[in-house]
Amino acid sequence: MNRQQAGVNVRSSRVARPSNESDTAALIPLHRQRLVVIGATLAAMLIAGLAVWLALGAMPDIGKNLPIERVVFVSATTAPLAEVDGEELKRFAAALRTRGATMLQVDLVSLASLVKQVHWVREVTIRRQFPSTIVIAIEEHKPAARWLATLNPEGEDAEVSTLVNSYGDIFKAAIADERRALLPQLSGPDGSSIDVLTRYASLVAPLKTIDRLPRTLVMTPRRAWQLTLDNGTSIELGRTDVDERIARFIRTYHDLPPLQLAGAAVDMRYQSGLTIRNRALVMSSPAKSVKTPPSRKRTA
Template sequence: MIVFVVCRLIFWMHHTSSSVLVFKLVISGNRRYTTDDEIRNAVLRVAPMGTFITYNINLVQREIKSLPWVKQVSVRKQWPNKLKVYIIEYVPVAYWNSSHMMLTRDAVIFTIPESRMNRQSFPMLFGPVGTERDVLINYYVFLEILKFNLYTLQSAGIDNRYSWHIILENGTRLILGRKYCIERLQRFVKFYPIFLKKNMYKNNEFVHYIDLRYESGFSVKTIPNK
């Protein structure tokens, strides 16, 4: 008798579920970049409508995961007619080597479409493949040194010879070299304001780059201000 009741219950659930359409989409999670429309369109690309039993949430999950800002996604059905989507986004901190690749605070690289380029204000970090974590770590160190001395960092990274370069917000480029880059940057913030006050302002010149690859001091390349 108990078995009979259970079987009848299962039959009723299957029969009823097969006629119930999944039509209510519930979206949750901390989102900053992924819109409701993008998620809804991703769901509709899999199937415009489906039954509660037959709706393939794995395909839906895969489609939403392909959206540029989505790091993780969980999709589940809730009786009788809900599709619940929970999203975790990437948290970008910088562009990486180009304006369509971004770097997270965990040094994970992800790609954004051309239509979303340059919408956000982030520094540009650059370096050879596999150096993103080292570049990101040094970027934060550079950032603190410069912020403490009221400089703003626009770009930082290493070239193919693993020489460190920084570009300030005003366009001035700092060449730090392969070694002692922290000490050299500290030397810059200590002595450059004195040099700037004595020389640049009175000559109406712009500092194109500063080479700090010396045991003491630095060399400066200037161009006339337009």
């Protein structure tokens, strides 16, 4: 029994030995596979480095072989380009093609700065479209009003107007006289264009309720507001409580016929009242005016 058991044990140990040998044999190919992967990776890195080195060495020759053959102008928005002078853009494109810059050599930042100097151009985005096309996307200014840096309209160039776009940015551009005449006129100190445009926009809807429109709006150096309506009525709104004062003017408009006269001069800088003067009456009799207290105290 002991021998049989020993034999069994011997046989069992002999059976187990090939299993260990097969495990060892399986480990060898796995080790070799790792070496192959490492070697392939190093070879790929070497080839990639060589390709980069060759490309950098050939870069000047590649640049010479990629001339700019087309310059395409497109709108950066869904609306087509309507304001920019097409002939001016054609001259710009021709100059870019003939001055010798290639697709890789052209400085897109400097090019965008040049395009922004063209009238009506607000923003520019430029991209290369290989092999030979430069695509220039233009966002045009949308004029919201005419801008006067001073209260003297005669100081403006007859051919180039100073305008305010829908963002409150000031820009200069050529515009037809009849179109310029339709734009409202805004004015204010340096750096105030956004505030003035915002205030103007806030007046449009309330004044429509009495069938009137704001035609000019001025912010004085003291930050006070002076408004002129489309019928020539001028309104002093002061520096404070502008919304309340314009609301009081609208409430009173239909109850006071003098307010509805063309050319009336209205002062709303009172706590709960106003004064009205008509320019035609003042010219013939300066003492004539209309007051509507109850409060005679005028505020800022």
